[in-house]
Amino acid sequence: MGKKKKINFSSTFFLLLVTTVISLIGLLFVFESSTAESFSTFGHPYHYVKAQAAWLGVGFITLFISSFIPINFWKKLSPLFFIITLLALIMVFIPGFGLKLNGARRWFSLFGLVTIQPVEIAKFSIVIFFATWMAKHQRLLPFLFLTSLPVILLLLQPDLGSTLIVLAIAMGMYFVAGGQMKFILLISGIGLTLVLAAIFSSEYRMKRVSTFFNPELDPLGSSFHIRQITLALGRGGLLGEGIGESKQKYNYIPEASSDSILAIVAEEIGFIGSIFVITLFSSYFFIAYKIALKFASDSFEHILTMGILIWISSQTLLNIAAVVALVPLTGMPLPFFSYGGSSLVMVMLATGVLAKLSKIKSKS
Numbered sequence: 134m135g136k137k138k139k140i141n142f143s144s145t146f147f148l149l150l151v152t153t154v155i156s157l158i159g160l161l162f163v164f165e166s167s168t169a170e171s172f173s174t175f176g177h178p179y180h181y182v183k184a185q186a187a188w189l190g191v192g193f194i195t196l197f198i199s200s201f202i203p204i205n206f207w208k209k210l211s212p213l214f215f216i217i218t219l220l221a222l223i224m225v226f227i228p229g230f231g232l233k234l235n236g237a238r239r240w241f242s243l244f245g246l247v248t249i250q251p252v253e254i255a256k257f258s259i260v261i262f263f264a265t266w267m268a269k270h271q272r273l274l275p276f277l278f279l280t281s282l283p284v285i286l287l288l289l290q291p292d293l294g295s296t297l298i299v300l301a302i303a304m305g306m307y308f309v310a311g312g313q314m315k316f317i318l319l320i321s322g323i324g325l326t327l328v329l330a331a332i333f334s335s336e337y338r339m340k341r342v343s344t345f346f347n348p349e350l351d352p353l354g355s356s357f358h359i360r361q362i363t364l365a366l367g368r369g370g371l372l373g374e375g376i377g378e379s380k381q382k383y384n385y386i387p388e389a390s391s392d393s394i395l396a397i398v399a400e401e402i403g404f405i406g407s408i409f410v411i412t413l414f415s416s417y418f419f420i421a422y423k424i425a426l427k428f429a430s431d432s433f434e435h436i437l438t439m440g441i442l443i444w445i446s447s448q449t450l451l452n453i454a455a456v457v458a459l460v461p462l463t464g465m466p467l468p469f470f471s472y473g474g475s476s477l478v479m480v481m482l483a484t485g486v487l488a489k490l491s492k493i494k495s496k497s
Contacts (some may be wrong), residue, residue: 144423145491147416148424148484152196155417155470156469158470159394159470160182160186162394162397162470163394164179165397166379166382166394169383169384170382170384185474191478192482195481195482196481196485197485199482199489200489200492202486203489204437204489204490208261208433211261211262211264217258218251218254218255219282221241221251222252222255222283222287222290224241225240237291239252239292249475250473250475250476251475252287254475254479255283255299256302257483260440261440263279264436264437264440267307267310268431268433268436273312273316280320288327292464293331294463297463298444298447298448298451300324301444304321304324305439310436342461361387361396362381362456362458363458364385365386365397365400369402369403370404371404372403372406373399373402373403376402382400391473392465392466394472395407396456398410414449421442424491425439425442427491428493438490441483448468452471468480
């Protein structure tokens with residue numbers, strides 16, 4: 134008898150497998166969490182899930198294409214992408230083009246057909262730009278200047294949650310690239326100052342912080358959101374109420390299909406099911422970290438991989454922490470899960486880049 138061939142599953146295979154499972158479960162829960170809102174707004178329960186399914190299809194196509202694009206393509210065009218990103222963040226302030234929703238200017242309409250949130254594109258552009266720049270040098274003053282450009286524009290929108298993610302990406306990549314710890318502490322102090330200034334300058338954000346420390350404050354107003362999320366978590370218990378059995382999705386939890394989707398997950402499949410979902414995310418992060426270890430620590434490929442990891446992991450952790458009331462609610466979508474085409478397509482694009490990186494042979 135001939136020897137049996139050993140099957141060798143690559144990082145690429147596991148990355149694509151985990152991504153597919155996460156995104157399909159996310160699509161299921163977009164449907165579960167949005168039926169009531171969809172029916173009350175559009176007269177049928179399928180509007181949001183149909184839109185998300187279409188975006189997921191675009192996302193998979195984007196992933197497939199980006200998994201074949203040479204990594205040097207991103208490296209060469211990263212300055213152009215960064216400039217385009219800054220222009221896109223400025224365009225949201227142009228009357229008639231940018232859209233103002235709930236007092237914030239974070240979106241613009243493309244030909245009246247598609248609504249785009251440019252900050253989601255900005256996260257990817259910032260990662261590839263800083264990977265290119267930091268592979269050559271880590272000069273402090275230019276780094277502070279380059280970081281401040283998107284941060285200021287995001288604070289003006291205002292979008293504090295995305296500002297935190299951009300700061301996390303910038304500081305994390307600076308550390309990965311070999312930036313000095315004293316400079317990282319300085320940057321952290323500056324970032325914290327900006328965040329505190331943004332909080333104290335906004336009555337809305339101050340209420341968010343106040344209700345975080347005192348959930349009993351204004352139960353039908355500013356603390357309504359977090360109280361309803363807490364009820365969903367409590368109802369879910371260990372095993373959950375069952376798929377389709379959520380009560381909080383019936384317009385009790387605001388933004389149930391987007392920023393608060395994990396609360397519906399916990400209510401329907403409980404603590405055990407939520408741990409399974411978190412394990413899937415952890416597997417994605419582990420695979421990305423394993424890919425990063427293939428490359429020299431000062432290489433563009435290593436810094437790029439770690440940048441994508443820092444971006445998606447910090448956004449995931451911030452969303453989870455807000456839902457379980459470890460930090461104030463920030464309005465941050467859960468990658469692969471939350472309703473929204475811009476976020477979904479960009480994390481799928483980044484996953485395609487990771488898949489391409491996983492195919493590259495190790496560099497010493």
